[in-house]
Amino acid sequence: MWYPEWPLRRPGAPQDEPGQAVGADGRVEAVNAVAYAAGVRRGMRRGEAEGICPLVTTVERDHSAEMVAFERVVAEIEALVPKVEVVEPGLVFVPVAGAVGYYGGEDPLVERIVKEIDRVAGDGYRIGLADGPFAAQHAAAGATSDTPVHIVEDDAAFLASLDISAIGREEVVATFRWLGITTLGELARLPGSAITSRFGSVGLDAHRLASGRDRLPNPRDLPVDLTVVERFSPPLEDLEQAAFVARAMASRLVEALASVGAAPFRIVVEAEAVDGTTRSRTWRSADPLDDRAIAERVRWQLRAWIEGVGAGIRGGLAALRIEPAELSGMGRQLSLGEDARAASETHRALAETQAIVGMDGLLQAHPQGGREPGERVAWHRWGETPVRLRDLEAPWPGRVPGPSPTLVPPDPQPFHVEWDGGMPVRVRLGSRWVTVRSWAGPWRRVGRWWRGEEPGDQYQIVTSAGAFLCEIREGQTWMVGIYD
C-alpha cells in the first residue's frame, strides 16, 4: 500500500499548486498531481524540476514528522492484517497470504483495507497486490488515481511487461538498454549465470528482481538471539535520549550481525512502556540496513508512537528492543573499496589483525617534517588520530636528496666499509665483500649536541648489490637505510 504523495501531506505543502518534496540528496521524492502534470517526475534533481516547473513549491522531507501522521494508517491496516512492514512513511508492505483466506478472497480484503485507510487518510493511496514485494510495489506504482487498486494475477507476466528502468540501478540500466534489453521480461529470459558473470552482483540482483524472486538474495538462518535490548531505569522520557541510545544499539546490532557475515533487511522495533504495554513495528528495506538507517527508523517509529495516535508510551520508555527479522548473507559478498559497508568490513578485518599482532603492531603513518628518513614519518596506531609533530612545509636543510630509502631499520645496523684515502672502496654484506661502484656525500649532520648527540656524516654508497645510506658517527659506520 503506497501513498506516493505522502511527504506532501503536511502543513505548508501546497494542495492546488505544484508541489514537490526533495530528499537529503537533492532529488525529488514526491510530486503532487499538479506538478506531475507540469512534467516533474520522481528522481529528478531539484534544479531540473524547478526548471521544468518554476512555480513549484519545494518542501524538504521530514521522515519523522511524516511517520507521525502515517502511524494512524499503519495502525488501521495492522488492525486488519498483522505483521505490517513499513518501508518509509507512505509505503507499507502487508503480508496478506493468511488474511486473503480469512476475509474470503483478495477483493474483499482490499475492500476492507481501502475502507479503513480512506477513513483515516483519505484519497491518494495506491494498492498493488502481488506475490513478491517488488512486483507489489511496481503494481502500486502503476496504479492510477482512477483505479488505485492493481491486483497482479501472475507476477512473472506482470514484471515481464515492465520497463528495464524499474530495477532502479542506473549504472546497469543504461548498459542493458544499449544491449537491447528494454523490459524486465527480456532480462529474466537471459540465463542468470551469464548476467552475473557480465555484471557481477548488481546484475544478479537485477536478474533476481526481474524474475520475481525478490524475497531474499541469500537467506540466512537467524542466529540465536542477536536482539539488542536496553532497559532504562529511570525510564527515558525524551525522544532525543532514546534516539541516542538507539544509535548505539543499532551499531551494536550491525556489528554483531557482521561478525556472522549477515546483514538485516528487516528489523522489529519494540518499545516497552513503564506500565508494561509493549508496542512493536516491523521495518523493511530493499537494501540491507546499516546502523545509521536502523537508528533513523527507530527514531521515526518512537516519535510516531509518542506523538501519533494511541496511548503513546505511557510513563516513559522502560525498555527498547531491536530485533533483526530477516537476514541475508550479503555481508560476505561485499566487494572492497566500494561503499561504506565495505569500509566497515575492512575495519573489522583490520581490527582482527590488530588483535593478532597487538596494538603496536598495526600502524599507519603520516608525513611530517624532518631530515632523516626515519624522522619524516609520524607513526600512529591504526584507529587512533594521527599527531603531527614537526612542520612539513618548513625547510629541512641537511636532508639527503634523491629518492628515499625504502628500508630504514629502526636501530642503525653496524656496517663495514673499507676506506682508502677518504674514499669508500668496498663494503661487507653478510659474509662477502662488495666493491663500491660510486658514492655521494657526505651530508653533514650536526646532531642535537644539546642532547649529547654527536655529529655524523651520511654517505650514499652504490654497489653492485644495491645502494645504501650509511652514517659515520664517532668513528663507527652504521647502515641507516637501504634503497631497495
Added chain:
Amino acid sequence: MLLGEPGLGMTRLGLVMLSGYTGGTVAYLDVRGWLSPVAAWEVGIEPDRLVIARCREAVRWGRAAAALLDGATAVLAEIPDGVKDAPIRKLAALARNRGTPLLLRPISRATPPGVAHLVLEAREVAWMGAGDGHGRIEQRKIRITASGKAMKGMTRTIEMEDDGSNALRVVSGVAATETRSAAG
C-alpha cells in the same frame, strides 16, 4: 612472489605494484619493521590508504596475513624465517579464493614451488647519479626475471627504470600490464 636480496630493488617494485590497486586500503606486512613509509608515499600510495602491520613471529604471521587479506584491497607480505610451506600455500589459496592480490616477499627462506602465479626475481641493479663523492643517486635500472604460471613456463628478463617518484618504466621485455597481474 618477489625474490631478491635487500638492495636489489624488490621492495620498491612491490610498493609500485601495491600503488596500482586503487580504492580501499593496501596493507604491508612488515616482518623486520624496516619499511619506510616515505618510499611508499613517493610511489603514490596515499598515507591514509596504507596500513603497516608488524609481525615478527612465524606462528602469528599466517593469521595476521589472512586477516589482512580479508580487509585490504591488496597485501604485500614479507615472509619471516621459520614459516613452513603449509601456511604459505594456505595463504596463497585464500588470496585466490578472495580475489585479493597478494605479493609475497620472503626475507631469506626458500620459497615453496608452485605457489606463485608470477615470480619476479631481482638479478641486477645499477644506480646512476652518484660519482666519486659528488652528485647524488637519482635513477636506477633493475633487471629482473619473470617466471611462473603467468609466464606459461617461460622465463623472461625485464629491465626497468625507476627514478624514485614515479612508477617503474619497463625498458625492455614483457609489457608492464603483465607484471601488474602478479597474484599469489
